[in-house]
Amino acid sequence: MSRGVYITTPLYYVNASPHIGHAYTNVISDTLARYFRLEGEEVFFLTGTDEHGQKVKNAALAEGKEVKEFTDNIVDNFIALWRKLNISYDDFIRTTQARHVKVVKEALIRLHKRGDIYLSVYKGFYCMPCESFWLASQLKEGKFCPDCGREVEEVEEKNYFFRLSRYQDWLQRFLKSNPGFIFPDYRYNEVLSFVENSRLSDLCISRPKSRVDWGIEIPFDKNYVTYVWFDALLNYISAAGAFFDEERFSRLWPAEVHFIGKDILRQHAVYWPIMLKALGLEMPKRVVAHGWWLAGEEGKDKISKSKGNVVGPDELIDEFGSDALRFFLLREVPLGLDGKFSRRALILRINSDLSNDWGNLVFRSLNMLAKYFHSRLPEAKKSMPSRYISIHQNLYSQYQKNMKRANFTRALEEVWKLITAANKSIEEEKPWQLYKDKKTDELSYFIYHLFEAIRVACLFLYPFLPSSCRDIYRRFTGKDILTRPLKEAIEWGSLEAGQLIDKGNPLFPRFDVD
Numbered sequence: 001m002s003r004g005v006y007i008t009t010p011l012y013y014v015n016a017s018p019h020i021g022h023a024y025t026n027v028i029s030d031t032l033a034r035y036f037r038l039e040g041e042e043v044f045f046l047t048g049t050d051e052h053g054q055k056v057k058n059a060a061l062a063e064g065k066e067v068k069e070f071t072d073n074i075v076d077n078f079i080a081l082w083r084k085l086n087i088s089y090d091d092f093i094r095t096t097q098a099r100h101v102k103v104v105k106e107a108l109i110r111l112h113k114r115g116d117i118y119l120s121v122y123k124g125f126y127c128m129p130c131e132s133f134w135l136a137s138q139l140k141e142g143k144f145c146p147d148c149g150r151e152v153e154e155v156e157e158k159n160y161f162f163r164l165s166r167y168q169d170w171l172q173r174f175l176k177s178n179p180g181f182i183f184p185d186y187r188y189n190e191v192l193s194f195v196e197n198s199r200l201s202d203l204c205i206s207r208p209k210s211r212v213d214w215g216i217e218i219p220f221d222k223n224y225v226t227y228v229w230f231d232a233l234l235n236y237i238s239a240a241g242a243f244f245d246e247e248r249f250s251r252l253w254p255a256e257v258h259f260i261g262k263d264i265l266r267q268h269a270v271y272w273p274i275m276l277k278a279l280g281l282e283m284p285k286r287v288v289a290h291g292w293w294l295a296g297e298e299g300k301d302k303i304s305k306s307k308g309n310v311v312g313p314d315e316l317i318d319e320f321g322s323d324a325l326r327f328f329l330l331r332e333v334p335l336g337l338d339g340k341f342s343r344r345a346l347i348l349r350i351n352s353d354l355s356n357d358w359g360n361l362v363f364r365s366l367n368m369l370a371k372y373f374h375s376r377l378p379e380a381k382k383s384m385p386s387r388y389i390s391i392h393q394n395l396y397s398q399y400q401k402n403m404k405r406a407n408f409t410r411a412l413e414e415v416w417k418l419i420t421a422a423n424k425s426i427e428e429e430k431p432w433q434l435y436k437d438k439k440t441d442e443l444s445y446f447i448y449h450l451f452e453a454i455r456v457a458c459l460f461l462y463p464f465l466p467s468s469c470r471d472i473y474r475r476f477t478g479k480d481i482l483t484r485p486l487k488e489a490i491e492w493g494s495l496e497a498g499q500l501i502d503k504g505n506p507l508f509p510r511f512d513v514d
């Protein structure tokens with residue numbers, strides 16, 4: 001059986017509804033998933049929610065709700081947003097599901113048996129909202145959490161620990177021999193230098209039920225629940241059928257890529273590989289960490305619930321459309337860097353790339369077809385006009401290389417060469433003149449290949465603008481865009497003359513910058 005390309009997103013906390021930062025991680029993951037499907041690959045794309053821990057329980061209590069009722073409601077909001085954003089996930093995992101709980105328990109039992117989990121005393125400081133332990137030396141001003149800035153409490157209690165330290169040398173060797181494991185490179189260097197220059201301490205992976213009771217019980221000690229991160233990371237294998245469904249697991253694991261934000265790199269590039277190693281499982285192929293969206297044109301703060309500057313994706317989609325929002329997120333910053341999110345930047349990007357360049361090209365062409373040929377694609381010589389030859393020759397390999405690396409801005413720049421050439425061809429060939437001069441053969445040749453350029457661009461743009469590209473492609477060809485693998489579908493001259501192409505509405509109208 002063929003192997004599926006397995007792509008994951010982080011599991012989102014369900015203490016609040018999704019914002020633009022969460023939308024970003026899923027848009028990126030969806031773009032790659034759609035790209036692989038476009039290439040004819042079988043894809044398994046997983047997303048879901050991280051539901052345990054006191055943070056979630058407290059959020060429910062604050063609203064006077066039962067945890068289950070509260071989380072179900074938030075999960076519905078996530079699912080509704082993913083639908084609206086066209087996120088084509090194949091599976092949605094919730095850490096409260098039985099299929100996940102049993103894998104977490106099995107992993108704990110196995111690691112405990114091997115001596116990788118042991119009971120000891122924890123002495124230090126605890127940040128309840130982050131559910132993280134800290135040493136006195138790590139605190140801000142002696143009493144505040146270095147992550148969220150809130151006051152920590154001092155604790156001394158027995159807990160279970162996972163022997164990260166035992167695997168430090170192994171992780172160092174693994175990272176050194178797999179420089180492609182973490183993308184971008186500067187994140188790889190950051191992790192490698194952390195692993196080389198600090199001593200890993202063992203990870204506290206339990207919480208006493210007296211303090212935290214909303215979690216997966218430790219199977220060999222009913223006084224404890226599992227630390228939420230240790231529980232959540234295992235979703236990547238529980239959804240793939242680890243321990244209980246060998247056939248499914250061997251088909252899906254290892255994952256092709258874990259997409260994450262830069263804030264959760266250590267968990268994914270240090271804890272997670274060690275957990276897998278200790279369990280005797282293969283490493284995922286890549287961990288790709290994106291940057292943050294910062295609020296406003298000045299972009300000083302990360303967009304987050306605790307900062308109170310949340311940008312709601314729902315309203316943005318209602319106003320600008322899901323394709324346009326996706327495009328902005330993917331085009332505005334190279335993956336890995338931080339971006340500044342503002343309405344103005346969004347509108348400028350839509351106006352320049354989607355309205356002026358792409359939308360205008362499509363709509364102008366459809367208008368010409370309607371006017372000159374009553375919307376029927378004319379018969380013409382199939383040989384490619386010279387202006388497209390070198391662009392078309394290089395496009396597929398450049399696009400493929402950049403898409404595989406999740407280098408979406410570069411991939412789009414490559415596609416734009418074709419769009420720019422097509423727009424330029426209109427200015428240079430002056431079809432209105434050919435029409436006036438009744439040069440029907442030349443006009444037919446020009447129009448046929450203009451439409452062919454749009455059809456090919458549409459294929460390449462599909463992972464970014466799935467809804468509008470699928471629609472254009474169907475109108476042009478009568479077929480679904482995924483009918484043939486990309487490499488075959490881009491063959492020049494595939495459009496059938498005689499096809500009636502409905503003019504439709506203008507694509508991506510311009511917005512006023514207020």
Ligand code: MSP
Pocket residue numbers: 009010011012013020021022024025050232233234235259260261262263264291292293294302303304
């Ligand atoms: N539950 C953990 C992940 C467990 S994965 C096994 C978690 N959840 S989260 O809801 O806080 O964040 C999920 C993702 O959203 C992270 O990748 C994070 O980087 C991303 N974002 C949250 N705010 C963000 C921005 N302002 N900008 C971009 N992405 C950010 O961490």
